Amino acid sequence: xxxxxxxxxxxxxxxxxxxxxxxxxxxxxxxxxxxxxxxxxxxxxxxxxxxxxxxxxxxxxxxxxxxxxxxxxxxxxxxxxxxxxxxxxxxxxxxxxxxxxxxxxxxxxxxxxxxxxxxxxxxxxxxxxxxxxxxxxxxxxxxxxxxxxxxxxxxxxxxxxxxxxxxxxxxxxxxxxxxxxxxxxxxxxxxxxxxxxxxxxxxxxxxxxxxxxxxxxxxxxxxxxxxxxxxxxxxxxxxxxxxxxxxxxxxxxxxxxxxxxxxxxxxxxxxxxxxxxxxxxxxxxxxxxxxxxxxxxxxxxxxxxxxxxxxxxxxxxxxxxxxxxxxxxxxxxxxxxxxxxxxxxxxxxxxxxxxxxxxxxxxxxxxxxxxxxxxxxxxxxxxxxxxxxxxxxxxxxxxxxxxxxxxxxxxxxxxxxxxxxxxxxxxxxxxxxxxxxxxxxxxxxxxxxxxxxxxxxxxxxxxxxxxxxxxxxxxxxxxxxxxxxxxxxxxxxxxxxxxxxxxxxxxx
Amino acid sequence: xxxxxxxxxxxxxxxxxxxxxxxxxxxxxxxxxxxxxxxxxxxxxxxxxxxxxxxxxxxxxxxxxxxxxxxxxxxxxxxxxxxxxxxxxxxxxxxxxxxxxxxxxxxxxxxxxxxxxxxxxxxxxxxxxxxxxxxxxxxxxxxxxxxxxxxxxxxxxxxxxxxxxxxxxxxxxxxxxxxxxxxxxxxxxxxxxxxxxxxxxxxxxxxxxxxxxxxxxxxxxxxxxxxxxxxxxxxxxxxxxxxxxxxxxxxxxxxxxxxxxxxxxxxxxxxxxxxxxxxxxxxxxxxxxxxxxxxxxxxxxxxxxxxxxxxxxxxxxxxxxxxxxxxxxxxxxxxxxxxxxxxxxxxxxxxxxxxxxxxxxxxxxxxxxxxxxxxxxxxxxxxxxxxxxxxxxxxxxxxxxxxxxxxxxxxxxxxxxxxxxx
Numbered sequence: 001x002x003x004x005x006x007x008x009x010x011x012x013x014x015x016x017x018x019x020x021x022x023x024x025x026x027x028x029x030x031x032x033x034x035x036x037x038x039x040x041x042x043x044x045x046x047x048x049x050x051x052x053x054x055x056x057x058x059x060x061x062x063x064x065x066x067x068x069x070x071x072x073x074x075x076x077x078x079x080x081x082x083x084x085x086x087x088x089x090x091x092x093x094x095x096x097x098x099x100x101x102x103x104x105x106x107x108x109x110x111x112x113x114x115x116x117x118x119x120x121x122x123x124x125x126x127x128x129x130x131x132x133x134x135x136x137x138x139x140x141x142x143x144x145x146x147x148x149x150x151x152x153x154x155x156x157x158x159x160x161x162x163x164x165x166x167x168x169x170x171x172x173x174x175x176x177x178x179x180x181x182x183x184x185x186x187x188x189x190x191x192x193x194x195x196x197x198x199x200x201x202x203x204x205x206x207x208x209x210x211x212x213x214x215x216x217x218x219x220x221x222x223x224x225x226x227x228x229x230x231x232x233x234x235x236x237x238x239x240x241x242x243x244x245x246x247x248x249x250x251x252x253x254x255x256x257x258x259x260x261x262x263x264x265x266x267x268x269x270x271x272x273x274x275x276x277x278x279x280x281x282x283x284x285x286x287x288x289x290x291x292x293x294x295x296x297x298x299x300x301x302x303x304x305x306x307x308x309x310x311x312x313x314x315x316x317x318x319x320x321x322x323x324x325x326x327x328x329x330x331x332x333x334x335x336x337x338x339x340x341x342x343x344x345x346x347x348x349x350x351x352x353x354x355x356x357x358x359x360x361x362x363x364x365x366x367x368x369x370x371x372x373x374x375x376x377x378x379x380x381x382x383x384x385x386x387x388x389x390x391x392x393x394x395x396x397x398x399x400x401x402x403x404x405x406x407x408x409x410x411x412x413x414x415x416x417x418x419x420x421x422x423x424x425x426x427x428x429x430x431x432x433x434x435x436x437x438x439x440x441x442x443x444x445x446x447x448x449x450x451x452x453x454x455x456x457x458x459x460x461x462x463x464x465x466x467x468x469x470x471x472x473x474x475x476x477x478x479x480x481x482x483x484x485x486x487x488x489x490x491x492x493x494x495x496x497x498x499x500x501x502x503x504x505x506x507x508x
Numbered sequence: 509x510x511x512x513x514x515x516x517x518x519x520x521x522x523x524x525x526x527x528x529x530x531x532x533x534x535x536x537x538x539x540x541x542x543x544x545x546x547x548x549x550x551x552x553x554x555x556x557x558x559x560x561x562x563x564x565x566x567x568x569x570x571x572x573x574x575x576x577x578x579x580x581x582x583x584x585x586x587x588x589x590x591x592x593x594x595x596x597x598x599x600x601x602x603x604x605x606x607x608x609x610x611x612x613x614x615x616x617x618x619x620x621x622x623x624x625x626x627x628x629x630x631x632x633x634x635x636x637x638x639x640x641x642x643x644x645x646x647x648x649x650x651x652x653x654x655x656x657x658x659x660x661x662x663x664x665x666x667x668x669x670x671x672x673x674x675x676x677x678x679x680x681x682x683x684x685x686x687x688x689x690x691x692x693x694x695x696x697x698x699x700x701x702x703x704x705x706x707x708x709x710x711x712x713x714x715x716x717x718x719x720x721x722x723x724x725x726x727x728x729x730x731x732x733x734x735x736x737x738x739x740x741x742x743x744x745x746x747x748x749x750x751x752x753x754x755x756x757x758x759x760x761x762x763x764x765x766x767x768x769x770x771x772x773x774x775x776x777x778x779x780x781x782x783x784x785x786x787x788x789x790x791x792x793x794x795x796x797x798x799x800x801x802x803x804x805x806x807x808x809x810x811x812x813x814x815x816x817x818x819x820x821x822x823x824x825x826x827x828x829x830x831x832x833x834x835x836x837x838x839x840x841x842x843x844x845x846x847x848x849x850x851x852x853x854x855x856x857x858x859x860x861x862x863x864x865x866x867x868x869x870x871x872x873x874x875x876x877x878x879x880x881x882x883x884x885x886x887x888x889x890x891x892x893x894x895x896x897x898x899x900x901x902x903x904x905x906x907x908x909x910x911x912x913x914x915x916x917x918x919x920x921x922x923x924x925x926x927x928x929x930x
Binding site: 051053072073074077083085089090091092093094098101102103104105107111112113154311 | 791801802804806807808
């Protein structure tokens with residue numbers, strides 16, 4: 001057995017946090033090694049150490065048995081380590097060739113960039129690994145899956161043989177993810193060694209040869225897909241038994257709550273992001289909006305909550321036209337909004353928990369009397385909600401920025417759900433949360449549905465959509481391609497719709 | 509109408525019909541303006557003369573003489589046709605281009621009218637346009653160097669002003685060429701200050717730039733009042749004389765306009781070509797641009813973001829210093845307080861107008877230079893328009909450009925964002 005990469009007792013401390021605690025881990029040549037852990041478990045820290053972005057406080061890294069010191073990304077590249085980052089490290093206004101050559105550019109006489117030579121090498125790499133690409137295309141014009149291919153080609157161009165994939169499927173449709181897995185397998189067969197970082201149990205069981213689980217900076221254990229199943233991995237990851245299935249009864253939808261007709265919304269660049277969508281949400285049901293990130297979901301939610309005015313179409317909430325309503329009007333009509341980017345749109349990070357709890361009600365009694373804020377009422381409100389929603393905070397007076405991601409989300413949930421509401425718009429409500437918080441969030445959404453609230457759930461996690469929704473609307477390039485009842489939907493059918501393949505026009 | 513919009517694909521730019529109509533009405537309005545102010549009441553016998561030969565070259569070009577009224581009628585008709593088409597069908601993407609065409613026709617109509625019955629020295633005017641565009645274009649190149657690497661430089665004005673003064677003093681004490689060198693070094697040093705503040709200490713780049721501008725006004729006014737006025741020998745560096753380029757200066761019309769100038773004009777043309785080549789054809793340029801677009805990506809590929817930005821901002825400062833030397837060593841041969849008079853900010857506008865491209869910046873520089881020289885020429889023709897209004901023209905154009913009327917360009921994605929290594 002040949003170890004191509006070994007980490008020996010790697011320790012990394014950040015102020016107040018032990019991110020990596022004596023991590024030992026080894027990678028065999030030609031294997032796909034899954035590293036599984038929750039957000040904040042220390043996976044990314046470990047990989048950034050391997051890639052030279054952080055320096056370990058203690059420990060040793062050996063490549064092919066030889067001890068190496070990786071001080072910068074340059075050293076990592078030299079040691080044959082390459083990384084496909086979760087957020088692509090591509091320059092949108094450059095061509096594929098320029099992105100691939102950057103940092104290692106061949107030149108012709110007179111110092112002129114030799115684009116042709118690079119393009120030729122890219123085509124060589126692409127044909128030998130089945131990574132189809134047009135070297136002269138601008139990266140910004142390529143779909144996400146193809147952009148990821150460019151990232152992989154960048155590594156192969158540098159002749160890396162240890163490839164790190166950091167949460168590579170988070171931006172892909174299920175079909176694109178399958179394609180990626182095929183590529184990863186063929187790379188492993190050609191002798192490359194792959195580290196695959198993820199928090200998705202299913203994926204790691206699908207593709208990895210071995211799996212190492214990390215929790216709170218420590219290696220919990222290494223196993224193989226044959227010896228493990230989802231629930232075993234989940235409990236290793238979280239440290240306790242986890243219920244993966246959400247229990248819910250059948251929905252009992254009643255009256256029409258939200259009605260959207262032929263809605264068209266522009267994005268910041270004045271391009272049409274939402275292109276004529278029509279749907280409605282009834283009280284007592286969850287309508288899940290599935291789709292890959294960037295297909296207009298963000299703009300749709302902004303239009304529904306009054307943050308962005310549509311250019312055409314009509315939005316009605318319980319019979320009231322709110323097409324050009326202000327966020328306050330819409331809130332007062334009984335809409336709760338759990339925003340996609342909780343730190344930017346959901347909280348004022350430098351305000352204490354108390355103030356964040358009344359961001360949409362501070363101006364009415366009892367929080368304001370005769371134009372003066374009532375500190376006492378705000379504080380007792382916060383204390384009550386902290387108890388009711390089980391928010392872990394040292395005091396209601398600390399800045400909300402000091403809370404963990406899960407608790408920040410709970411502050412928003414507490415604020416939005418403690419009022420009497422008719423409609424709940426939840427955008428990516430579990431993004432970046434740990435398994436425990438996800439469980440909590442899911443139960444709250446079901447609870448609100450059963451109370452008779454109309455819930456619009458926007459999520460890019462197909463599993464989440466399938467678990468919670470009563471009906472599923474699939475968005476692709478600004479349009480709703482289909483709305484399915486949960487009974488008629490399968491992961492495969494929704495996945496195809498997310499990729500823009502309509503069941504009826506298949507083969508066209 | 510609705511059938512028209514429903515064929516729109518998601519992701520295509522949404523051009524609101526209102527915008528299309530507004531532009532159509534503006535185009536028609538210009539046609540009406542030409543008719544109302546220039547055509548009406550014009551004597552049909554009146555002739556306009558444009559002088560194409562400013563003297564000097566061996567080949568003499570005849571003056572260009574035409575009937576004012578008929579030319580004006582053609583121009584007004586052309587504007588009306590373009591306007592109607594815009595109103596009905598729309599030029600869509602090419603609206604900006606048509607707008608500049610119509611703007612050009614309006615300016616020409618204005619000149620034809622103003623010079624009717626008289627003579628306009630067109631060649632001389634264009635010659636002045638080129639000269640006036642020098643500090644704007646060079647300043648814009650300074651901005652391009654910095655901003656392509658991701659550092660906003662609004663300190664061009666202050667850098668130019670300081671360099672203008674240093675160049676004068678050094679040039680007075682030593683020689684003209686050493687004075688020029690002094691100006692370039694002074695600009696580079698201010699560039700270094702801006703770089704340290706905005707790259708190392710991650711100060712807000714607008715604030716850092718503003719501080720340099722304020723500092724420059726203070727220090728140059730002080731030194732000028734305290735030393736340069738009492739000792740005039742410190743304020744007498746001489747001037748770079750025009751140098752005729754042997755063959756090229758004999759080209760009719762273009763020769764005197766372009767090739768009978770001083771080194772600053774030639775340098776401008778060379779720098780524009782050189783910078784275009786360096787930015788888009790070499791490793792140096794690819795890396796510089798990558799740092800301005802996506803510094804994290806550059807970093808993961810082993811490019812030193814800080815070093816690259818330092819280099820770009822210092823070079824940008826040196827370019828601004830060279831531009832500053834034009835005011836004293838290339839133009840009037842002495843330093844006056846606050847003599848740059850906001851040209852650094854116009855240069856910034858030229859950079860934006862030119863879409864962060866060297867050639868675009870020069871075109872914008874020439875446009876602004878033209879409106880500058882227009883004011884001067886019209887004073888000679890005794891046109892009944894207060895010269896203050898005409899002097900406002902470059903600033904008005906700048907405002908229209910900055911408001912995005914002509915269409916917004918694509919600025920470097922990481923422009924103005926400090927980079928913090930993890």
